[in-house]
Amino acid sequence: MENLLDGKAVSNHFKKQIAEEVAEMVSNGHRAPHLVAILVGEDGGSKTYVEAKEKACNMVGFKGTVMRYPDTITQVELIAKVKEINVDPEIDGLIVQLPLPKHIDENLVTQTIFPEKDVDGFHDINMGKLAKGDNSGYISATPLGITMLLEYYNIETSGKHAVVVGRSNIVGRPMSILLSNSSKTGNATVTVCHSRTKNLTDICLQADIIVAAVGIPGFVTGDMVKEGAVVIDVGTTRVDDASKKAGWRLRGDVDFETASKRASLITPVPGGVGPMTITGLLNNTLKARKRSL
Ligand code: GUN
DSSP: OTTBOOHHHHHHHHHHHHHHHHHHHHHTTOOOOEEEEEEESOOHHHHHHHHHHHHHHHHHTOEEEEEEEOTTOOHHHHHHHHHHHHTOTTOOEEEEOSOOOTTSOHHHHHHHSOGGGOTTOOSHHHHHHHHTTOTTSOOOHHHHHHHHHHHHTTOOOTTOEEEEEOOOTTTHHHHHHHHHSSSTTOOOEEEEEOTTOSSHHHHHHTOSEEEEOSSOTTOBOGGGSOTTOEEEEOOOEEEEOTTSTTSEEEEOSBOHHHHTTTOSEEOOSSSSHHHHHHHHHHHHHHHHHHHTO
């Protein structure tokens, strides 16, 4: 289809650039960037994501380390691990894969990560910078990846009306701020919609750009999309599909079948935003390494 935003291809393009920078860094006698991911418990989705991040690290020449802990790990033990990594000069970036088990305070853990190593961009200092219009800190990987995709395709955001559906701290909120900030992929007029929004269809119909990040498969349907709008689908929910070997497939927050008939450009699921999230994370990790050089 010709109106597809090919996140997989664009991600490969950026990965190639990152790999070249790493090769040069190493040939100049510096060590490669090192990302550590902490994975707690056995959540299938989290395992898949962390493994994909580890694989991507290897592809671009980073060192990628996954530290796995059982879901019986205590909050004190996990915090102690984070503090150890914070002061390890051989580690540039740390992510703690969410969600964490209920007995662990996710906010406490993410705020313990040093802002300089917070390549997920979840720390209040990094979120705060972004909220103040300063894009120079670490920006959450998915919104960052989406702006890289918009930039690659030269999609104009300035003066456009962007509607972000969802207000999560990981995607919706930082995405809405990024789109409104003064930058190449910003300067948009942004509306944030959420579960209490009234007249959602009417608002979405005014959007030149829709970012769907609610976690409800098929939530944004074709009748909510203005003819010619750009549609970015962040959703990745596993839905049953007996025709697949695994018994499931990924479905986005956008009803692709109907929305793709009206959108000028649209991201598929899989192969849209997902690969760009990983590219965003790699970008942040390279930035962390460069800062410590
Ligand atoms: N869980 C869902 N998305 C993310 C992410 O971007 N980073 C981390 N650490 N956990 C997540």
